[in-house]
Amino acid sequence: MQLSVKKRAAAKNLTELKPGEEGVLASLDLPEADAQRLMEMGFVPGHSVTRGLSAPGGDPRVFRVDGSEVALRRETARRLILK
């Protein structure tokens, strides 16, 4: 957790993925309950995440993770930090 806070400025998050681009999840900078729920839906650190399509206007966005597609709002996607 400490690490991800320090590296925040440099670290890439999910919103910076371009359509079709893939990244490996490093950490979830979210309250415990939300992080748990996201992990249950497939956002487990170490897994790869691919950006899919989005709603008109670009928010929320669909991400392909662990065999399924999950839509997240920008403010949530921003908190998912990539390696």
Add this chain to the structure above:
Amino acid sequence: MGDCHGCPNNIATLAPPPGRGAPARSHIVAIVGPPNSGKSTLFNRLTGLRQKVANFPGVTVEHRMGKVKLEQGRDVFVVDLPGVYSLTPRTEDERVTHDVLSGRMKDIPRPDAVLLILDSTNLSRHLVLAAPVLSLGLPTLVILNMADDLKSRGGELNVPELAMQLGSPVALISAAKGTGVEKIFQFLSGATMRAAPKAPLIQLPVIQDIPKCRAWATNIGNKTGYHAPAPPLWTRRLDAFFLHPVAGPLVFLFVVVAVFQTIFNGARPLMDGIDALIKTSGAWLGHLLPNEALRSLLIDGIWTGVGSVIIFLPQILLLFLFIGILEDSGYLARAALIADRTMARFGLQGKSFIPLLSAYACAVPAIMATRTIEDKRDRIATILIAPFMTCSARLPVYILIIGAFIPDKHVIGPFLGMRATVLLGLYVLGFVAAILTARLLKSTVLKSRRSSFMLEMPPYRWPTVRSLALRLVDRSKVFLMRAGTVILGVAIVIWALSYLPLHDGKPPAIEHSFAAGIGHFVEPAIKPLGFNWKIGIGLITSLAARETIVSTLGTIYGMKDEGSQQGLQQALHQDLTLGGAIALLVFFAFAMQCMSTIAVVRRETGGWLWPGVQFAYMTSLAYLCAFLANHLVSIWS
């Protein structure tokens, strides 16, 4: 799977569990699975029409209980639990599932066995749920659903090996097509339902640690030769269209208009048909009944009263047919995605959109449709604002008053008349009240962190006729039950109030009835709105259902004949000022005059708190705005 030979003592049979009284309890089997695993499809497949919906005591989560008929004439009860990703009791759904499985739920004995249903096309992730379920120690059948998808997309899996690894029988099935379901019946008949499962070959992981559970699931997948299928090609293609920046919103708009149009116009002939049927059958029955009081009660009271509600059945069925198609095909998730940003402005989310749209037909099915919203605060906010949407029961009232008071003139060219403008204005008024209320609620009592929105996009699938039909039967049952109980009671009370007290054995003129007494009693309170005692009676009777005011006013103004709406409009013209008429329209736009809605809100929120708050809020708002409307119009005109 037939590994039970030689262990007859362990086979769970019909024998009652030891220590229980004489009446043998039927076995209870719980269906557990993540969302989108095909849980409900399986439940429908197993139970068919032998099912009912109920709420767990003290919580808002509903569950379905159904009976499965087995070959030897035995029954097994199946409980469909809410879709969960884990058994950690964080959300209400998870707590309910956890409590039922551990035998802590009041009124439901601990299940004798578990059907764990997982999506075989997404096995590695869904297997995560197997760890906590298997560690419960209940006899468990692991059901891998969507076998047809797995095969057609080139996925692979060694089923016997997986059964070995998990220490539980495994069945690969397709719940939608019905293939492989016989293995579930075998399990339920006790052939493989053992008292305690064999110890799994591998150690179960620490359940709280999701990354560890996930690694455990991958490990099992590898050991059993699981090959994830190729991504769903058709879903990608369809999404490229349905989520296209230009085509997407257009399709969305088209769907919305089609739903709207069908609810309004498509249902019209059916509704007229039911209306005619009620009237002619009422008249025909009337001839058969010699006693005048009995005839009046049956025809004027019960037949017409209950009929005025049953008439909405076609609209409700069409609406649920639409929602069923949208939900089962997977488009509903896309619609929620497209609507999310707009709904977020009012503090709501994409999943609130369809229920609110449905509320234009009737708030009752709309409130039932909010079950798709997982976030509890968002769900309550949606339930609370749904009755502001202009439902079809308001329409007869609007048409009567507008016809009587608004001149039939053009506003802009020949296209938009003044009457249509006022009608449109009333629709906008309800909508504005809804979104302002949503903002108010979401920034105060129902405030939530906005980060909690996450929505899984299931692959597109063909909806099955079977599942759609079951859904419609289910909803009709719920709706007709209400019409047969609450509405029936209210219809009888209203009839009695206008039929009594008897004068020389004859019913009184309406101005001497108990109803009139009540009307006179409330008159001082509604005078500032520009209403007299006759409107007062109408307002009271419309507490049952809004459109009741039309028939009540008809009775009060002595318009016995149904075809005399024009006569009623003239009579109203003499009794109401323009200010009073506009106030009445505004009052109906805001007030929560609908017993059915109050009843369904109580059921869905699990108590009287929210319907109470809602009724008080909407009635105060209606009173205040009607008061303002009456005085402003009086000043201007």
